Amino acid sequence: MKLSNRTKVVEQGEMTLAERMYLPAIVGGMATTLKHFFSKPVTIRYPEQQRYLGPIYRGHHILKKDEQGAERCTACGLCAVACPAEAISMVAEERKKGEEKLYREEKYAKVYEINMLRCIFCGLCEEACPKEAIFLRHDQMVPVFNSRDEVIYGKDKLVEKMDQRYLREGWK
């Protein structure tokens, strides 16, 4: 029974004289390597040169601030619930009077930690966030760490700096 009509029967007959001499094949092979000798290398010298990974690459996490510089996160915990690797933990705190400039909502995250050894960069925290507070930025990766003390990223490393704001393509 034939599943499709695309089957091709390959008949491997006796090799011709030229094929048995191998010399034409050797010359052809050397022409191929010479062609590659003059073609452009595909190497990217990584630490110096970096490849553009696309507009939706899931890299380093960032806790966004709004236009006035107040943190958007309200410590609802939906990102921690959504996280399949259980990498996110947080401690919520009520906003005091006079802190309206710092925190956008009446509740905020006093501690917000992501364990980068657990994180699988799936982006579900970003999907879950109702306040558009956490994002995985496309232009920066989590750097290599050398000791376990550097693995847990706190707010000092996650909160957006106002002088280097993260903007994604398509955002206003």
Add this chain to the structure above:
Amino acid sequence: MNLLDSVFIAKASFIGVIFLITLGVAAYSTYFERKIAAFMQDRIGPDRAGPFGILQPLADAVKMFMKEDFIPANSNKWLFIMGPCLSMLTALMTSAVVPFGDTLTLGGVTFDLQGIDVNIGILWVFGIVSLGVYGILIGGWASNNKYSLLGAIRAASQNISYELAMGLSIIAILMMTGSLSTKAIVEAQQNGHWNILYQPMGFIIFLICAFAECNRTPFDLPECETELIGGYHTEYSSMKLGFYLFAEYINMFISGAVMATLYFGGYDYPGVDFVTAQLGATAATLIGMGALIGKALAFVFIFMWVRWTLPRFRYDQLMGLGWSGLIPLAMFNVVVTGLGVLLNQQILVGIGGVVVFIAGIVVYDQLFVKKKLA
């Protein structure tokens, strides 16, 4: 006495220069081998040590010296040390008879740009190359390791098999020149009468045999990694391994120089007379020396090019090619050359020989090789 001294010093300094050039070329062959491999595979190759990775051989040498110098417990210690030394020694000795240039006159003293002009020049090359296999054989045997021994045995049988065809291809040249001296062979080729024009078939045979003699791909069975780990140098480390690898690159350069000497006119280059008239004899001689080294380096490139193109032969294929392919072909070449010398029509008879050979193969193929019915 004074004259003798100056000749002796000139000779010694010339040999020193040749020695340094050989070592430098061998060291940078490792770098260019990696670069050429990289380019042929669309990569960049070593580029971290210095600009374009130009200091890579230096870094490799430092690495080689820093590594642990290991001698296996049950090995024969003296032979184990002797192996790489012998390889290196024979590799460096071959260059003695290669004429690197015409005579040079400096300060009223004339001397040859050649280590020794002996009248058995080509035989010297063959003798030393045959000795070269002892380095591999002794090293492989002394390691007390079955893979090393297998590699050594392969090297020995391969070198002996291919020396025959190589010698037969040389005989054709000797018939044309009538001398074993490399200097005489080069002088017979001056002004564009290069032997490649008279001996294309002989050159192909010699080239293939040179690949086998240098243990280069596609004939690198003595060190073939897939079957024998590292072949004869499995147990070697540190600079002893370095010597083996270094000897291989020196052999490549020297065999390139020998091929240039025998088939590509040695230090001859187009426009010698013009340069001599314009710049003087000294400049012409030095450019000739550069031409010879350039030809040798071109052969080194071909060695590398072939290495990164062709896969390795199977052992029986290697032996079949040597004994039932190249040796009869070389004998045929000797007969054709003899006919050419006899009729004094060397180019015509040479081309005729190639045509007769191809026609013979086609006829044989048509008459005797069984074919499947289509």
